[in-house]
Amino acid sequence: MFDNLSLKLEKAFQTLKGQGQITEINVASTVKEIRKALIDADVNFKVAKEVTDDIKEKALGQNVLTSISPGQLLIKITNDELTDLMGGVSEDINIQGNPAIILIAGLQGSGKTTFSGKLASYLKRQGRSVLLVACDIYRPAAIDQLKVLGQQVGVEVFAQPENKDAVKIAKAALEHAKTINSKIIIVDTAGRLAVDEEMMDEIARLKEALNPSETLFVVDSMTGQDAVNTAKAFNDRLNFNGVVLTKLDGDSRGGAALSIRRVVEKPIKFISTGEKMEALDRFYPDRMASRILGMGDVVSLVERA
Amino acid sequence: EKSKDSFFSKLGKAIVGKSTVDDEVLDNLEEVLVTSDVGVETTLKIIERIQARVAKDKYMGTSDLDRILREEIAGLLTESNAKDTEDFEIPSGKKPYVIMVVGVNGVGKTTTIGKLSAQFKKRGKNVVLGAADTFRAAAVDQLKLWGERVGVPVVAKGMNTDPSAVAFEAVKEGVERNADIVIVDTAGRLHTKVNLMNELSKIKRVMEKVVPDAPHEVLLVLDGSTGQNAVIQAREFTKATEVTALAITKLDGTAKGGVVIGISDEFKIPVKYIGVGEKAEDLQPFNKMEFVDSFFKKN
Ligand SMILES: Nc1nc2c(ncn2[C@@H]2O[C@H](COP(=O)(O)OP(=O)(O)OP(=O)(O)O)[C@@H](O)[C@H]2O)c(=O)[nH]1
Ligand SMILES: Nc1nc2c(ncn2[C@@H]2O[C@H](COP(=O)(O)OP(=O)(O)OP(=O)(O)O)[C@@H](O)[C@H]2O)c(=O)[nH]1
Ligand SMILES: [Mg+2]
Ligand SMILES: [Mg+2]
Numbered sequence: 001m002f003d004n005l006s007l008k009l010e011k012a013f014q015t016l017k018g019q020g021q022i023t024e025i026n027v028a029s030t031v032k033e034i035r036k037a038l039i040d041a042d043v044n045f046k047v048a049k050e051v052t053d054d055i056k057e058k059a060l061g062q063n064v065l066t067s068i069s070p071g072q073l074l075i076k077i078t079n080d081e082l083t084d085l086m087g088g089v090s091e092d093i094n095i096q097g098n099p100a101i102i103l104i105a106g107l108q109g110s111g112k113t114t115f116s117g118k119l120a121s122y123l124k125r126q127g128r129s130v131l132l133v134a135c136d137i138y139r140p141a142a143i144d145q146l147k148v149l150g151q152q153v154g155v156e157v158f159a160q161p162e163n164k165d166a167v168k169i170a171k172a173a174l175e176h177a178k179t180i181n182s183k184i185i186i187v188d189t190a191g192r193l194a195v196d197e198e199m200m201d202e203i204a205r206l207k208e209a210l211n212p213s214e215t216l217f218v219v220d221s222m223t224g225q226d227a228v229n230t231a232k233a234f235n236d237r238l239n240f241n242g243v244v245l246t247k248l249d250g251d252s253r254g255g256a257a258l259s260i261r262r263v264v265e266k267p268i269k270f271i272s273t274g275e276k277m278e279a280l281d282r283f284y285p286d287r288m289a290s291r292i293l294g295m296g297d298v299v300s301l302v303e304r305a
Numbered sequence: 306e307k308s309k310d311s312f313f314s315k316l317g318k319a320i321v322g323k324s325t326v327d328d329e330v331l332d333n334l335e336e337v338l339v340t341s342d343v344g345v346e347t348t349l350k351i352i353e354r355i356q357a358r359v360a361k362d363k364y365m366g367t368s369d370l371d372r373i374l375r376e377e378i379a380g381l382l383t384e385s386n387a388k389d390t391e392d393f394e395i396p397s398g399k400k401p402y403v404i405m406v407v408g409v410n411g412v413g414k415t416t417t418i419g420k421l422s423a424q425f426k427k428r429g430k431n432v433v434l435g436a437a438d439t440f441r442a443a444a445v446d447q448l449k450l451w452g453e454r455v456g457v458p459v460v461a462k463g464m465n466t467d468p469s470a471v472a473f474e475a476v477k478e479g480v481e482r483n484a485d486i487v488i489v490d491t492a493g494r495l496h497t498k499v500n501l502m503n504e505l506s507k508i509k510r511v512m513e514k515v516v517p518d519a520p521h522e523v524l525l526v527l528d529g530s531t532g533q534n535a536v537i538q539a540r541e542f543t544k545a546t547e548v549t550a551l552a553i554t555k556l557d558g559t560a561k562g563g564v565v566i567g568i569s570d571e572f573k574i575p576v577k578y579i580g581v582g583e584k585a586e587d588l589q590p591f592n593k594m595e596f597v598d599s600f601f602k603k604n
Contacts, residue, residue, distance in 0.1 A: 036345050039339055039344075039345050040344070040345055040533055041533070042342075042532035042533055042534070044340075045336055045339045045340045107530065107555075107558070108411075108413075108555060108583070109410075109411030109412060109413060109528065109555075110411065111410075111411060113442075138583070139447075139583075140419075140446070140447045140450035140451060140454070141443040141444075141446035141447035141449075141450055142443075144442075144443035144446045144447075145441075145442045145443035145446075145447070146442075147443075148442035148443050149442050152442075193555070193557060193558040193559075194558065194559065195557075195558055195559055220411065220528070220530075220531075222409070222528070222531045222532060222534040222535075223530050223531065223532060224342040224530060224531055224532025224533065224560065224564065225339065225340045225341070225342050225532060225560075225561075226342075226530050226558070226559050226560035226561070227530075229559045230530075230558070230559070247409075247410060247411075247495065249495060249497070250409070250495040250496070250497050250534070251495075251496075251497050251534070251537060252532075252534040253533075253534070255532070256532070275410065275440075275441070
C-alpha cells in the first residue's frame with residue numbers, strides 16, 4: 001500500500017520537478033494524488049477535499065527555494081497542515097471535581113472497556129484513588145470483563161448485576177465513591193450506534209445525571225468514512241470533551257482521527273496501542289500526521305526527488 | 306430513500322439519451338462509493354465499468370438505469386457470490402461441519418457465533434461451541450452466556466489455557482455427540498502480530514487431527530464500519546488460515562461496509578452473512594443487490 005502511494009506521488013512530483021514556482025497547473029495532479037492518499041488512509045471524502053483545497057491554496061504562488069523542490073515544499077505544507085488540523089499540541093485529561101467523573105462512550109467494540117481499565121491504571125499510578133463503574137447492562141459478560149481488568153490493575157469495580165437501569169447504577173456508584181473516598185470515578189458504558197435513539201437517550205441521561213468533568217468518545221482507528229457521522233452524532237448529544245483513538249498498534253493509517261478532529265473540533269487525548277493494561281499513550285498530532293500521510297515513506301521519497 | 310431517488314434522477318438526467326457519462330455524474334457516483342468505504346481503486350474500477358457499459362448500450366432509458374448501475378457494482382461481487390446464500394444451509398456430508406471464526410479485535414466474532422448458533426439450532430441442527438478465546442478478559446464467560454441463551458453446549462477449559470487444546474476438544478466433543486456443526490471462537494488479533502497469526506494456523510492444524518478436512522469453513526468477520534484496513538486484514542488472515550467466507554457486522558448503523566466489494570473481488574472470497582444488531586436474530590444471509598442498494602440510501 002505504501003509502495004503504491006510513493007509510486008503515485010513520485011509520478012505526480014515529476015510534473016513539479018525543475019519548476020521554480022507552484023502554479024495552478026503544475027500542482028493539480030499532485031494535489032489529486034494527495035487527496036487519493038488521504039482517502040486511502042480513511043480520511044472522510046469531504047474532509048479530504050476541503051483539506052487538499054486548503055493545501056493547494058497555501059501552496060499556490062509560493063516561490064520554491066533553491067534548496068527545496070516543489071514536491072518537497074508541497075509535502076511540507078501538507079504535513080504542517082495535517083499537524084495543525086489535529087490540534088498542534090497534545091492535551092491532558094481534566095480530573096477536576098470531587099470526585100472527578102469520567103464518562104466513556106462510543107460504538108460497539110471500539111475499546112471502551114479496555115480503555116477504562118487502562119485509564120484507571122494510569123491515574124492510579126499517579127497516586128489517585130480510582131473507582132471503576134460498570135454501566136454496560138447489555139453485553140454478555142460486560143461486567144465480568146471490567147471486573148477482570150479492575151483486578152489486573154488493582155482498582156475496585158462498582159457493579160449492580162441485578163440492576164437494569166444504567167443511570168441508577170451510576171448514581172449509586174457516586175454515593176459509593178463518596179463513602180470510600182474515591183477521587184476519580186470512571187464510568188464504562190455499553191457500546192451503541194448513533195442511530196439507536198433509545199441508547200443515545202440513555203447515554204445523554206447518564207451524562208445529565210453525572211455531570212462529568214470529562215466525557216470521552218472512544219473510536220477505533222480502523223474506522224472508515226462513517227467516523228464523521230458517528231462522531232458528530234455523539235458530539236451533538238454529549239458535547240464530549242475529547243477523543244480516544246484505539247488499536248493503533250496495528251497498521252491502520254488512522255485517517256478517521258483527522259476527519260473527527262476536523263468535524264467536531266475536539267482534541268484527541270489518548271491513544272490505545274494494545275490489549276494490555278499498559279498500552280496507553282498521549283496523543284501526538286505530528287506523529288499522527290506522518291502516519292496518515294505515510295510520511296516516513298514520503299520523506300525518503302522527497303530526499304530522492 | 307429520498308436521497309437515493311434524487312441521486313438516480315440526477316444520474317438519469319445525465320445519462321439517459323446520451324452515449325457518454327459526464328463528469329458531474331461520475332463525481333457524484335464517486336462520492337457515493339467512496340463514502341461507502343468502497344475505496345479509491347475499486348471505485349475507479351466501477352466507474353470504468355459504467356463508462357464501458359454506457360458506451361456499449363447507448364441511449365439507455367431511465368427505467369434500466371437503477372438496475373444497470375447496481376449490476377455493474379455488484380458485478381465485482383458476482384464471481385465469488387455467484388449465488389447468494391439462500392438460507393443458513395451448510396453443505397451435507399460433513400458431520401460435524403467445523404467452522405472456525407477469526408478476525409481482528411472487537412469486530413463481532415463471538416456475537417456472530419451466538420447468532421449463527423441460534424439460526425442453526427432453529428433449523429434443527431445440533432451445535433457445539435468451542436471457547437478458544439482464552440485471552441480476552443471474560444471472553445469465555447461471554448461465549449458461555451451465548452451458549453445458555455441459545456441452548457447449545459460450550460466446550461471451555463477456562464482463561465489462559467491453550468486455545469489449540471480447546472479447539473481440539475471442541476471438535477472431538479462434536480464428533481462424540483454426533484453434532485451437525487462445531488463453531489470455534491478465537492481471540493481477536495491484529496493481523497500485524499506475527500505470533501498471534503501463527504497461533505491461528507496452529508489452532509487450525511490441530512482440528513485436522515480429529516476431523517481430517519476440518520475446519521471446513523474459516524469465517525473472517527469484518528466490522529462494517531472499518532475502512533481500507535479491512536483489505537489488509539483479509540490478505541493477512543487469508544495467508545494464515547485460508548479464509549473461505551466473510552461476515553460483515555454492524556450494518557445496522559450508518560456505515561455501509563463497501564470495502565468488502567474490493568475484498569471479494571481481489572481475494573475471491575464470498576460474503577456469507579451480515580450482522581444487523583446485537584440480538585440472536587440479528588444475522589442475515591448476504592444479499593448483494595440489497596447490499597449495493599444500501600449505498601444509495603440516505604442514512
Ligand atoms: N490490539 C488492540 N486491541 C484492543 C485495543 N483496545 C481494545 N482492544 C481489544 O478490542 C476488543 C474490544 O475491546 P473492548 O474494550 O471490549 O471494547 P468495548 O468498546 O468495551 O466493546 P463493547 O462494550 O462491546 O461496546 C477487545 O478484544 C480488546 O482487547 C488496542 O488498543 N489494541
Ligand atoms: N450494532 C451491532 N453490534 C454488534 C454486531 N455484532 C456485534 N456487535 C457488538 O459489537 C461488540 C463486540 O462484539 P464481540 O462479539 O464481542 O466481538 P469480538 O470480535 O468477539 O471481540 P473480541 O473477542 O474482543 O475480539 C459487542 O458489543 C457486540 O454486541 C452487529 O451486527 N450490530
Ligand atoms: Mg465494553
Ligand atoms: Mg470475542
